Amino acid sequence: MAFKHGKAASVLLGATDLSTYLTSADLAADLDTADTTTFHATWKSAIAGTAGGKLELAGLYDPGVADLATVFGGDPGSVLTYCPAGAVALGDMARLLSVSEIAYAESSPVGGVVAVKASTMADGEIGFGNVIHLLAEETSTVDGTTVDLTAQSTTGAIAHVHATAVTATDTFDITIEDSSTGSSGWATVGTFASITAASAERIVIAGTIKQYVRVVTTVTDVSGTPAITFLVAFART
Amino acid sequence: MAFRHGKNAGLTLNTKDLSTFLTSMDASWDLDTADTTTFQATWKSSLAGIPGGKIELAGNYDPTATTGPGAVLWSAFTGAVPVTGLVYPGGNVTGQALWTITSGCLVTAYSESSPVGGIVTFKASIDVVVLPVRSVI
Numbered sequence: 431m432a433f434k435h436g437k438a439a440s441v442l443l444g445a446t447d448l449s450t451y452l453t454s455a456d457l458a459a460d461l462d463t464a465d466t467t468t469f470h471a472t473w474k475s476a477i478a479g480t481a482g483g484k485l486e487l488a489g490l491y492d493p494g495v496a497d498l499a500t501v502f503g504g505d506p507g508s509v510l511t512y513c514p515a516g517a518v519a520l521g522d523m524a525r526l527l528s529v530s531e532i533a534y535a536e537s538s539p540v541g542g543v544v545a546v547k548a549s550t551m552a553d554g555e556i557g558f559g560n561v562i563h564l565l566a567e568e569t570s571t572v573d574g575t576t577v578d579l580t581a582q583s584t585t586g587a588i589a590h591v592h593a594t595a596v597t598a599t600d601t602f603d604i605t606i607e608d609s610s611t612g613s614s615g616w617a618t619v620g621t622f623a624s625i626t627a628a629s630a631e632r633i634v635i636a637g638t639i640k641q642y643v644r645v646v647t648t649v650t651d652v653s654g655t656p657a658i659t660f661l662v663a664f665a666r667t
Numbered sequence: 668m669a670f671r672h673g674k675n676a677g678l679t680l681n682t683k684d685l686s687t688f689l690t691s692m693d694a695s696w697d698l699d700t701a702d703t704t705t706f707q708a709t710w711k712s713s714l715a716g717i718p719g720g721k722i723e724l725a726g727n728y729d730p731t732a733t734t735g736p737g738a739v740l741w742s743a744f745t746g747a748v749p750v751t752g753l754v755y756p757g758g759n760v761t762g763q764a765l766w767t768i769t770s771g772c773l774v775t776a777y778s779e780s781s782p783v784g785g786i787v788t789f790k791a792s793i794d795v796v797v798l799p800v801r802s803v804i
Contacts, residue, residue, distance in 0.1 A: 433728065436786060436787045439783075453782070454780070454781065454782045456779070458777075459744060460776040460777075460792075461744060467719075471717050472717070472798055473719065473720075473795075473796075473797055474719030514779045514781050514787050515728065515781070523730040523737065
């Protein structure tokens with residue numbers, strides 16, 4: 431067993447790491463069921479319907495962090511990655527959501543800190559996967575560390591990139607590669623759009639994903655001091 | 668009498684033993700009834716309908732890749748196909764009850780919670796969609 435404290439949890443929404451503003455995160459997924467119980471049945475029966483999910487966030491108000499407020503009421507598609515026990519090591523668990531925010535609240539008690547709450551609804555499948563690039567800076571073209579995802583799969587994947595800081599004028603291309611051995615035979619399976627500013631993107635990958643994956647960063651240096659801080663999460667579907 | 672402490676309880680879902688991750692398990696079986704109470708009755712009456720069941724789970728999050736509760740429950744949830752469950756209310760030892768639910772546990776809800784001041788936890792709800800068989804180990 432390896433139980434985890436909640437203090438290390440991470441939530442990234444769009445281009446912002448909200449972790450240091452939040453005090454709780456609650457992910458809930460549910461499955462509709464359709465009752466199929468008929469005459470002469472001896473026990474209730476049902477068949478599976480459609481799955482859905484939501485993420486509830488609570489934290490401390492900061493006027494400099496507007497993401498939770500600005501995405502409220504917007505079109506679905508905000509990229510959100512939730513790591514229940516944190517993103518401190520490659521392979522840590524990550525939940526990948528494309529969300530629409532359906533509720534946002536600010537609370538100003540006379541005797542306490544100003545607080546915020548937000549409710550988001552998943553738009554499409556929630557990915558249960560892993561962090562394959564920690565929220566860290568890269569300053570040159572580099573092949574990332576190999577992450578062992580335990581087995582090959584054939585039904586595709588979802589991937590998120592959250593770029594929280596990007597130097598102006600430079601361009602960064604982030605791709606995901608897979609390999610059967612973890613040491614050779616690397617091939618690109620996912621490509622994010624070129625990044626020139628703080629941003630986030632969710633991509634859907636079809637087909638076979640081999641056991642090992644890594645993130646490759648390619649830098650087009652114009653400034654002379656290129657740097658990008660980003661996290662990539664990956665979930666087989 | 669042979670009362671049992673709740674700490675002995677156990678659950679195996681889809682061949683994976685989740686017992687050491689759980690902090691509570693509530694299995695309930697209920698029977699629909701059709702009220703037959705009429706005017707001038709002195710006491711309510713009813714007819715038996717169809718029984719059903721539900722299992723509520725709560726426990727500590729563990730990221731273990733294939734045998735942790737997240738992996739097992741999420742796999743069953745997204746699979747949307749009933750899996751086999753073995754429920755041990757008083758533990759998996761001789762003399763204790765065992766509910767065998769063959770291909771009848773449909774995971775209908777799964778949640779994770781990360782409080783800044785405590786341990787990461789999970790909850791799950793399971794609809795029991797076949798008649799469970801009770802036996803004594």
